[in-house]
Amino acid sequence: MFAYTVRRLAQMVVVLFGLTILIFTMLKAMPGDPAKVMAGLGARPETIAAIRLKLGLDEPIPVQYWKFVTGLLNGQLQAMTFHKSVWAVIIERLPATVELGVFALIIALLVSIPAGILSAVYRNSPLDYAVTTIALIGISVPVFWLALMLMLVFGVILKVLPVSGRGDTLWGWSFLTLDGLRHLVIPAVALASVQMALNARLTRASMLEVMRQEYVKSARAKGLREWVVMGRHAFRNAMLPVVTNVGIQVGALFAGAVLTETTTAWPGIGRLMVESIARLDQAVVFGLTLFMGTCFMVSYLVVDLLYAYIDPRITYD
Amino acid sequence: MKAALYILTLIAPGLGHMVIGRVGKGILFMTVLAGHAGTAYLAFQRGRFAWQPQPFAYKVSPTALWVSTICLLVVAAAVWVAALWDLRRSVQRQEASHVEAEGYWRLVSRRFSQDPKGLIGLAIISIVCYVAIFAPFLASTDATRMNLRAALVEPGPSHPLGTDNFGRDILDRIIFGARVDLGIGVVATVFNMMLGGLLGLVAGYYRKTPDAVIMRILEIVNAVPFLVLVLLAISLFGSSVGMMILVLGIFGLEPARIVRSEVLSVRENDYVMAARAMGAPTRRIIFRHVLPNSIASLIVVATMAIGVNIIVVAGLSFLGFGVKPPTPSWGSMLQEAQEFMRRAWWMAVFPGLSIVTTVFGFNILGDSLRDVLDPRLK
Numbered sequence: 292m293f294a295y296t297v298r299r300l301a302q303m304v305v306v307l308f309g310l311t312i313l314i315f316t317m318l319k320a321m322p323g324d325p326a327k328v329m330a331g332l333g334a335r336p337e338t339i340a341a342i343r344l345k346l347g348l349d350e351p352i353p354v355q356y357w358k359f360v361t362g363l364l365n366g367q368l369q370a371m372t373f374h375k376s377v378w379a380v381i382i383e384r385l386p387a388t389v390e391l392g393v394f395a396l397i398i399a400l401l402v403s404i405p406a407g408i409l410s411a412v413y414r415n416s417p418l419d420y421a422v423t424t425i426a427l428i429g430i431s432v433p434v435f436w437l438a439l440m441l442m443l444v445f446g447v448i449l450k451v452l453p454v455s456g457r458g459d460t461l462w463g464w465s466f467l468t469l470d471g472l473r474h475l476v477i478p479a480v481a482l483a484s485v486q487m488a489l490n491a492r493l494t495r496a497s498m499l500e501v502m503r504q505e506y507v508k509s510a511r512a513k514g515l516r517e518w519v520v521m522g523r524h525a526f527r528n529a530m531l532p533v534v535t536n537v538g539i540q541v542g543a544l545f546a547g548a549v550l551t552e553t554t555t556a557w558p559g560i561g562r563l564m565v566e567s568i569a570r571l572d573q574a575v576v577f578g579l580t581l582f583m584g585t586c587f588m589v590s591y592l593v594v595d596l597l598y599a600y601i602d603p604r605i606t607y608d
Numbered sequence: 609m610k611a612a613l614y615i616l617t618l619i620a621p622g623l624g625h626m627v628i629g630r631v632g633k634g635i636l637f638m639t640v641l642a643g644h645a646g647t648a649y650l651a652f653q654r655g656r657f658a659w660q661p662q663p664f665a666y667k668v669s670p671t672a673l674w675v676s677t678i679c680l681l682v683v684a685a686a687v688w689v690a691a692l693w694d695l696r697r698s699v700q701r702q703e704a705s706h707v708e709a710e711g712y713w714r715l716v717s718r719r720f721s722q723d724p725k726g727l728i729g730l731a732i733i734s735i736v737c738y739v740a741i742f743a744p745f746l747a748s749t750d751a752t753r754m755n756l757r758a759a760l761v762e763p764g765p766s767h768p769l770g771t772d773n774f775g776r777d778i779l780d781r782i783i784f785g786a787r788v789d790l791g792i793g794v795v796a797t798v799f800n801m802m803l804g805g806l807l808g809l810v811a812g813y814y815r816k817t818p819d820a821v822i823m824r825i826l827e828i829v830n831a832v833p834f835l836v837l838v839l840l841a842i843s844l845f846g847s848s849v850g851m852m853i854l855v856l857g858i859f860g861l862e863p864a865r866i867v868r869s870e871v872l873s874v875r876e877n878d879y880v881m882a883a884r885a886m887g888a889p890t891r892r893i894i895f896r897h898v899l900p901n902s903i904a905s906l907i908v909v910a911t912m913a914i915g916v917n918i919i920v921v922a923g924l925s926f927l928g929f930g931v932k933p934p935t936p937s938w939g940s941m942l943q944e945a946q947e948f949m950r951r952a953w954w955m956a957v958f959p960g961l962s963i964v965t966t967v968f969g970f971n972i973l974g975d976s977l978r979d980v981l982d983p984r985l986k
Contacts (some may be wrong), residue, residue: 302824309828314840321844423685427975431967433919436942436960439949443957447950454949546833554946565927568839576840584831601784 292606295595303588307581314580315356316574324348325371325571345370353559363578370575372567377508377578381560387457388559392544394479396537399486404533407494411502411529426600429488435550439483442555447479452476455556471492478555482547486540493536497529504528531602538594613695621691630698637691644684651680651745667750676744683738719980726980729973736966737917740786747780752934758951770954772944776953781936782962785833788937790966792853793918799857800917801910808867813875813894822864829861835923842929852930856917863909870902904981911974915967922963938963 295377303563326342343349347358362368368377375383409420446454458474501507502525510520556562560579567575599605617624622637651657658673710718720726739746755775763770769778811822829837841855874880875898883893924930925939933940938959945955 302827306824306827306831309824310831310835313828314832317840321840323845374781406807428964428968428969431915431919431971433922433926433960435923436956436963439942439946439956440960443949443953447953542830546835549833549835549839550926553927557776564836565839569928580832580836580840583833583836586681587831588827 292596292599296592299592299595303592306588307584310581310584311356311360311577314577315359318576319355321571323571325573328571329372330524339480359577362574363581366575368574368578370431372570372572372575377574380563380575381579381582384558384560384563387557387562388548389481390475391478391548391552391557391559394475394543395482395486395544395547397539398479399483399490400537402483403490404494404530407491408498408521408526408529410491411495411498414499419495422495426491426495429484429491432484433550434481434485434547435554436479438551438554441477441481455554457558458514477542478551478557481555482544482551485547486543490533490536494529494533496530498525501525501529521606523553531598534601535594537596538590538597541590542583545583545587610699613699614692617691618688621687624691625698626694628695628698628702633694633698637687641687644680644687647742647745648680648684651677651742654745654748656745658918665750665753667752674745676742679741680745683741716980720976723976723980725925725972726976729969729971729976732969733967733973736786736790736969739783740790743783743787747777747783749777751776751780751784751936757762760948760955763954769958771951772941772955773948773952776936778941778958781941782938782959785938785941785959785962786935786966788849788931788935789918789921789939789963792849792921792931793858793914796853796856796860796917796921797910797914799853800860800863800913801856801906803865805867805906806859807861808864809871809894809899811864812868812871813890813898815872819868822868826861826864829859834859838920838924839927839929842924847924847930847932848868849931849935852921852924856920860913860917863906863913866905866909867902867957870905871898874898874901907981908974908978911970911977915970915974917968918963920971 314553324339324343326339326346326348329342330339347355350358359368363377366376366378369375369379371379373380405424406426410419413419441452442454445452453474454472454477456474458468458470507520507525510524511517515524545561548559549564550561551557552559552561553565560582563575566572567579609830613624613627616627621641625631625637637891652751656662656673656676658670658677662668662670662673692797696963714760724926744750753776755771758767758771758775759773761771761775763778767777767779769782772781807822807826811819837859838855845855847849880893880897883897888896921930921937922939922942925937926943928943931937931940933944941959942956945952945959948955
């Protein structure tokens with residue numbers, strides 16, 4: 292187990308190194324001069340040159356790369372369009388995204404797991420058809436459009452929920468004020484939709500698979516009540532792939548956050564990403580991409596390790 | 609007697625089917641032909657056939673009109689041919705005294721024709737493709753001309769789905785948008801399949817070093833949300849339609865993973881070992897034995913990938929990084945709609961519904977194909 296973890300961590304470093312190269316190359320090859328964007332329209336050439344000097348844009352590319360990577364590691368890398376370090380910018384925006392992602396995940400799991408189980412237990416019933424059809428529609432709906440529709444119905448027509456923004460926050464950065472929660476509903480539901488659909492499908496498939504197993508048959512044969520068979524024997528085993536999937540969803544949630552946050556003006560890191568790409572803030576884009584990549588890979592690793600912990604049949608090495 | 613059937617079918621496709629009692633198919637052929645005739649009538653009434661002179665303000669290129677015109681004839685001919693061919697098969701099957709052994713593809717097509725999910729998906733996709741191909745005939749304008757006096761008109765008789773802030777007809781823009789969205793989605797997926805499929809084949813078949821290298825590349829690409837990667841690539845290469853196809857095609861490497869795992873299991877089969885024992889070259893083993901046996905999952909993945917690509921294109925355009933105005937695309941229509949949410953709900957609702965319906969069509973078809981293509985099930 293220990294050896295496996297070390298090997299995985301080593302692989303992660305390799306992948307992250309590859310990622311820095313890929314992203315840095317793309318950023319530097321992009322047309323457009325960040326200094327010009329920062330200086331604004333009609334800026335004098337001297338001003339642009341001064342900004343270029345300040346940002347270190349005239350240095351050789353390998354030197355710039357080195358500065359980006361070391362700057363990110365020791366936290367000194369300055370954002371180009373903020374007067375702060377990249378980390379300060381990310382950390383300022385992070386709570387909003389975490390709040391959104393966690394709530395979306397909770398909503399998704401609360402709805403999808405019961406739906407998937409019911410759909411598997413009552414296979415081929417109208418309920419099953421309803422769940423599978425809704426789940427199929429769910430994976431076909433773009434999150435940003437769903438957010439728009441929710442804003443239209445609940446914000447504009449019924450006027451029960453605020454249309455956009457994050458609302459009041461506690462102590463300046465935290466969440467969970469009443470107003471904050473009201474603002475959270477639309478983006479969280481929109482973001483949850485795809486996960487909800489995917490999870491329901493997965494739970495259903497996994498339940499059906501488990502219900503075919505011998506131990507379920509023998510549990511029934513020894514006369515256990517149906518809900519005991521389902522709850523204690525089938526459900527717990529069926530949850531394994533669902534748990535694994537939660538780890539993979541961290542990446543999907545980030546991707547969804549990019550669109551949902553932009554649509555609903557939610558001030559998280561997804562929106563920061565879009566803004567920074569548009570403003571050519573190479574430092575923030577670089578830091579943010581690596582941050583998302585690291586989060587994704589760490590969650591993947593944690594789930595893999597957790598998997599072995601939950602299911603004693605699985606061993607690595 | 610048989611000749612009479614064929615003559616009836618030549619007069620009106622579907623008539624022959626009705627005579628021999630296959631009413632459902634007969635009605636299907638007739639409906640398709642009637643719909644197609646409707647398209648031809650629209651084209652004629654508006655003077656949109658390629659040989660007719662177009663007004664100066666009409667901004668659809670003559671080549672595009674030629675393509676639609678030729679397709680109009682091809683589709684009409686295809687209806688007749690399909691009706692005749694299907695009739696011949698039905699008659700033969702009615703006369704046959706013995707049941708023929710079923711090959712794999714025959715089995716698949718029979719199971720597919722009994723699966724309502726797949727048929728619904730196929731119907732949706734066919735209609736969207738049809739609309740895309742005959743967009744110039746079906747749309748009343750070229751979808752780019754502005755008319756500020758008719759801006760933000762509610763859905764009504766003159767504009768069934770309303771107009772946008774520039775007075776452009778929403779229905780027309782959706783019709784022309786189908787070309788852009790479907791085109792990018794389908795072509796990008798073809799690239800995905802070729803590149804991802806090749807990588808997956810190589811990784812799964814050779815294993816060892818190639819596998820390790822390819823898997824690391826996949827992990828690098830996979831570590832960042834797909835949308836973010838595509839956003840970066842689009843800002844790097846520009847957002848022309850061709851570039852979007854290329855970028856989506858190159859970075860959408862998810863098929864590689866699935867093909868790889870499929871190949872890993874296929875290559876362990878005895879027939880692969882037998883081929884190798886007989887001294888077949890690697891190329892032959894891969895293309896004659898491994899690939900055909902992995903094709904089923906490839907088809908399913910491709911179908912679903914088209915849906916994903918359509919959503920990503922819409923997302924990019926929605927963020928303002930994708931298809932640039934005035935070219936109509938469903939995603940950019942939604943972007944424009946955002947500003948007018950309070951005044952013009954129709955601008956946001958209908959393009960979104962088109963996306964959902966189309967992607968749903970691909971997803972439900974893929975779902976059905978997954979069941980149908982796997983002979984081990986049922």
